[in-house]
Amino acid sequence: PTKIAESLPRIASHFDETIQAGAERVIKRYKAEYDAVIAKYKPRLEGKRVMLYIGGLRPRHVIGAYEDLGMEVVGTGYEFGHNDDYDRTIKEMGNATLLYDDVTGYEFEEFVKKVQPDLVGSGVKEKYIFQKMGVP
Numbered sequence: 001p002t003k004i005a006e007s008l009p010r011i012a013s014h015f016d017e018t019i020q021a022g023a024e025r026v027i028k029r030y031k032a033e034y035d036a037v038i039a040k041y042k043p044r045l046e047g048k049r050v051m052l053y054i055g056g057l058r059p060r061h062v063i064g065a066y067e068d069l070g071m072e073v074v075g076t077g078y079e080f081g082h083n084d085d086y087d088r089t090i091k092e093m094g095n096a097t098l099l100y101d102d103v104t105g106y107e108f109e110e111f112v113k114k115v116q117p118d119l120v121g122s123g124v125k126e127k128y129i130f131q132k133m134g135v136p
Contacts, residue, residue: 001030001035001065002067002068012024041069042069045069047071048117049116049117049119050072050117050118053103053120059073059077059078059089060089060091062121063089063093073094074094074098075098081102086101098111105126109129109130118135118136120136
């Protein structure tokens, strides 16, 4: 939600005042709703560490959502990443974040064993590895 609230005004700034005011109305309209979701889940998730490998969706698009919930993204990567993907993602990451490219199931399992995240966000191919390991 915070990334949406940051990007809508930036997008709207390229248009007239009507669009800009509309963007502010949309942010205001949904703020209570997303604040309620954050208030519900953040106490349980704050301080938890997460590793991502989410396929076609670009990880940089969801990092902020985990951060809004108080989580730290400690690893992320791409199956088919390009240089611009990594350039943009690095700006969203902390200094100690593991960044991986086209990892195999075995490599990802080994990363998770070393980093020991509290949660792994992955696609259907990888999820069974972590279910068997007991990592949500």
